[in-house]
Amino acid sequence: MYNVNEELKEKIINLNKLLLDKYREIFSLDGTTLRNFIQREIGEVKKINRLSQEELSHITKKGGLLGVDGSNNRVGGAYPHFVEIYQALAKSTIHANEPIYKTDFYSPLCPENENRDNLENPLEEDQSIRSKKLSAIEVEVALEGVRRFKPYAVIMDGSLIRYDIECYDRWQELREECEEKNIILIGVIKDIKTYIIGDLLVKNGLLSKRELFYDRELLYGLLEYGEIIEISAGVTKKAQEGFASLFMRSSKAPSVIGMDILDSQREYLEEMARLVLTLTPQDGRGVPLWIDIVDREVRITDQLIRGLLESYLDREILEKLFISERDKRTL
Amino acid sequence: MKVVGITTQQEVYVGSKERNFRINEFLIIEDPYQGDLIGEVVEAQSYNKYMPLSMHGELADSSVINSLKAIGYNIEEDTIYIAKIRLLNEALYPIESGSDVRIPSFEEVKDLMIRSAADEGLVLGIIKNTDQMAENMDEEYKDLLYTFEEGKLKKQRDIPYIFDIKSMHQYPHIGVFGGSGSGKSFGLRVILEELMELNIPTLVLDPHFEMDFSQISPYLPKEKAKDYKDRFKCLQVGHHVGVRFEDLSRSDIKNLLGASSPLTDAMSNVVDILFRGRESYNSFYNRLKMLAEAQEEGSLDRIQRRIDESANDLDREGWQKRKELFLNYDKTCPYSSVRGIIWRLTRLENEGIFSKDIRPIEEGLHMGKLIVVQGSTRILQVFSTYLLNNLYHKRRDYKDAQYKNTTAEYFPPFIVVTDEAHNFAPKGYEPPSKSILKEISQEGRKYGAFLILATQRPTLLDETITAQLNTKFIFRTVRASDIETIKEETDITVEEARRLPYLRTGDVFISEASLGRTIFARIRAANTTSPHRENPFEELRNKLMEDDNKFLQVIQDKLPINGDDFINVIKEIEKETGETYPITLFEEKLEDLVEKGLLKKKKTPFFNIYTK
Numbered sequence A: 001m002y003n004v005n006e007e008l009k010e011k012i013i014n015l016n017k018l019l020l021d022k023y024r025e026i027f028s029l030d031g032t033t034l035r036n037f038i039q040r041e042i043g044e045v046k047k048i049n050r051l052s053q054e055e056l057s058h059i060t061k062k063g064g065l066l067g068v069d070g071s072n073n074r075v076g077g078a079y080p081h082f083v084e085i086y087q088a089l090a091k092s093t094i095h096a097n098e099p100i101y102k103t104d105f106y107s108p109l110c111p112e113n114e115n116r117d118n119l120e121n122p123l124e125e126d127q128s129i130r131s132k133k134l135s136a137i138e139v140e141v142a143l144e145g146v147r148r149f150k151p152y153a154v155i156m157d158g159s160l161i162r163y164d165i166e167c168y169d170r171w172q173e174l175r176e177e178c179e180e181k182n183i184i185l186i187g188v189i190k191d192i193k194t195y196i197i198g199d200l201l202v203k204n205g206l207l208s209k210r211e212l213f214y215d216r217e218l219l220y221g222l223l224e225y226g227e228i229i230e231i232s233a234g235v236t237k238k239a240q241e242g243f244a245s246l247f248m249r250s251s252k253a254p255s256v257i258g259m260d261i262l263d264s265q266r267e268y269l270e271e272m273a274r275l276v277l278t279l280t281p282q283d284g285r286g287v288p289l290w291i292d293i294v295d296r297e298v299r300i301t302d303q304l305i306r307g308l309l310e311s312y313l314d315r316e317i318l319e320k321l322f323i324s325e326r327d328k329r330t331l
Numbered sequence B: 001m002k003v004v005g006i007t008t009q010q011e012v013y014v015g016s017k018e019r020n021f022r023i024n025e026f027l028i029i030e031d032p033y034q035g036d037l038i039g040e041v042v043e044a045q046s047y048n049k050y051m052p053l054s055m056h057g058e059l060a061d062s063s064v065i066n067s068l069k070a071i072g073y074n075i076e077e078d079t080i081y082i083a084k085i086r087l088l089n090e091a092l093y094p095i096e097s098g099s100d101v102r103i104p105s106f107e108e109v110k111d112l113m114i115r116s117a118a119d120e121g122l123v124l125g126i127i128k129n130t131d132q133m134a135e136n137m138d139e140e141y142k143d144l145l146y147t148f149e150e151g152k153l154k155k156q157r158d159i160p161y162i163f164d165i166k167s168m169h170q171y172p173h174i175g176v177f178g179g180s181g182s183g184k185s186f187g188l189r190v191i192l193e194e195l196m197e198l199n200i201p202t203l204v205l206d207p208h209f210e211m212d213f214s215q216i217s218p219y220l221p222k223e224k225a226k227d228y229k230d231r232f233k234c235l236q237v238g239h240h241v242g243v244r245f246e247d248l249s250r251s252d253i254k255n256l257l258g259a260s261s262p263l264t265d266a267m268s269n270v271v272d273i274l275f276r277g278r279e280s281y282n283s284f285y286n287r288l289k290m291l292a293e294a295q296e297e298g299s300l301d302r303i304q305r306r307i308d309e310s311a312n313d314l315d316r317e318g319w320q321k322r323k324e325l326f327l328n329y330d331k332t333c334p335y336s337s338v339r340g341i342i343w344r345l346t347r348l349e350n351e352g353i354f355s356k357d358i359r360p361i362e363e364g365l366h367m368g369k370l371i372v373v374q375g376s377t378r379i380l381q382v383f384s385t386y387l388l389n390n391l392y393h394k395r396r397d398y399k400d401a402q403y404k405n406t407t408a409e410y411f412p413p414f415i416v417v418t419d420e421a422h423n424f425a426p427k428g429y430e431p432p433s434k435s436i437l438k439e440i441s442q443e444g445r446k447y448g449a450f451l452i453l454a455t456q457r458p459t460l461l462d463e464t465i466t467a468q469l470n471t472k473f474i475f476r477t478v479r480a481s482d483i484e485t486i487k488e489e490t491d492i493t494v495e496e497a498r499r500l501p502y503l504r505t506g507d508v509f510i511s512e513a514s515l516g517r518t519i520f521a522r523i524r525a526a527n528t529t530s531p532h533r534e535n536p537f538e539e540l541r542n543k544l545m546e547d548d549n550k551f552l553q554v555i556q557d558k559l560p561i562n563g564d565d566f567i568n569v570i571k572e573i574e575k576e577t578g579e580t581y582p583i584t585l586f587e588e589k590l591e592d593l594v595e596k597g598l599l600k601k602k603k604t605p606f607f608n609i610y611t612k
């Protein structure tokens, strides 16, 4: 028998109550109403099909796909005693044995950090540098891949808007390169963090609470396999930044993923959605297999990083700066 | 190919992106500190990190994989091959991870693989998965044999497996184990062909009547056919060979009578008392018979009455004799035991065992031939006991005399081969044939007498003998108890034992004490074929056709045959061939041929006319 802490039990019961309270309204919204609302206010709900063999071989003839993803590993303890290693990979389906890798690292202890944003709070500053570094190398490998392999399309892991925010200059370079050469550029978002629908529901008075409801919560189970919602320009902030987006259910799992495309390439939105659907295992979590493969390859194991640091950093530096008390136990 | 992962001094894993590994192949690890180390692949695996599971344990369906292929990426190319390698000799330190691995050249493995020149050893097959090393092999080892796989004859591409027969002097005796249909008999045949090739005196006990070498394998190209006709002889017990009764000692006769089931003490006593030795079959038989007849009379009085009432002198003498036997032996030889001995003796006699001798066998062995002794398992159990004792002691006497510097008649060293060996040397009970086999297994080495014992059931074979089998050929084995026995009795590894149930027919692990490790080989295509490979149903059909043709030939020049003339035709045939047919049978045969379309029948108002 476990000794249940009464207070803990109380707390959990309370949590359940709070959540039920918050979501009662949503849970009681009936599916058809919600779908109708979405049709009217957000964009058309459409059923799409997988690409045919001919369409796929057309893509191959035009240069295949380039998948781009990044990874980060952190060794050490709390700020500032850690080092983070970033790695980005661009991999073409046609030239799979010529992967393009770039790496970078960051440690708050390191004097090098030249392009500071001069944020007041060092922790925020730290966060911003870290995201920038990873985004930057991702865009760099994408750019190199685009130039080297001239793919038909590029799939980035994650939302395109992130790059626009985090590394504007290089992103513009990639964007222009793609537009000029007519290479389609999309981002696939596993975990959508938008709250477009919830916002509109509240605005339209269908929800009384002025709370934040995420799209993933509202869309869960709402779409059929192979259905997409093209988000009308004007509904999202993104449109202003030059992107078009959609939601789709790409596998049998009830969750929904997002997809971005350059606004200038909006005409390809549906074709790309169909490509994503084609490449996603029906019984999977909704992520195209190619992105999963790139993701798998770009990842570095913690052991490997540790091994590298142990081999190439002075023992003194490693132990004094990067090894937390907790880690020492396992070293 | 590179060493990957954690290594030890005995085992490493090797990975490759390009090359699949084959089990039992040899590889050289180029350790930068310890130099080249040779090892053998004991486990081979291929691994695709994307297939069939995608990253999170979910199944990537084939449509997605095909779609990826359609846009240029073939997931199968990301397969990694991994092999577990066991070093032949333990290294001083664990192998350096990351060491390069390569295929050895022939020179580097020659000493490991080839222990004997082709013309001095038994060329039994190929060592599997050695084709890459065989490329730069010396000419003398090339084109020695064919293998027969999937219904086709294949040229030799691998390193040959040549059994070093001379090593038997130090590591005597061979066991051949494997389940039904695993290739034991075929393997034995190949071994025997090679023994004939070397003119080694060999005695084969053949309970299956299958070790005949006069039929060339149908698949062999004509120019490669080998003729063994002068090198072997099939002799059937009771027909060509047997036991000369006059030569039998008391223990011989007891062995013979007790070979298939043990004699009771009382029966054994009867032999001790009544058998005089160096006497004829009839003399022994009559003694037994007369004693039994006297005992059937039941009492001395009644025997006396028989004597008194005898019609002539001969009868009287006979009963007089019976009376003596009765007086001398009735007390010590109970009637039932006497009957038992008579029954066993007449059975042997009826089988013809006492009508011949073993001279043809001895002569054959002297000439370096392969002598195949055929008979039912029971008969062979009886005969082999006598035969082996005889031959082995001749050889032993000769060698002992040599050691003692006296003289004895020369008798050559020889090999004894038998299938179904568990019938001759079973575990758990002691038929006479077992004691001689045991003796040879334990002491034969000294005298140059060797055993090759094949069995489906190693578990049923006497353990003492099994332990003496220094080389073991292990074919496919499915039965768990036999796999256990094999694990205990050989040096095969856990991995190899696990593969035993899945071996292909003709593939074999060879565990040689002289090598200290196991070789994975395939037995070569035999040059000859067993006489009864014919499908029994085809046999039936052929026999029928043969009969029909014979009959057709006989009536050929009698055609057309009229239905009212059968008598005369039959008489004519009888005159010409000596064969008679009853009229009804004759007519039936004609009708049968009509039915088969070989004859035609014309109907007339009075009778049928049979024509061509």
Ligand SMILES: Nc1ncnc2c1ncn2[C@@H]1O[C@H](COP(=O)(O)OP(=O)(O)OP(=O)(O)O)[C@@H](O)[C@H]1O
Residues within 6 Å of the ligand: B147, B148, B149, B178, B179, B180, B181, B182, B183, B184, B185, B186, B187, B456, B505, B506, B507, B522, B523, B524, B525
């Ligand atoms: N090395 C080989 N190459 C080609 N064919 C083979 C080989 N070994 C056996 N075979 C074929 O497989 C069949 C079965 O083999 P075999 O008669 O030797 O089995 P077995 O082990 O003696 O079985 P059992 O114990 O039932 O007598 C035979 O018809 C033979 O032609």
Ligand SMILES: [Mg+2]
Residues within 6 Å of the ligand: B184, B185, B186, B419
């Ligand atoms: Mg057999």
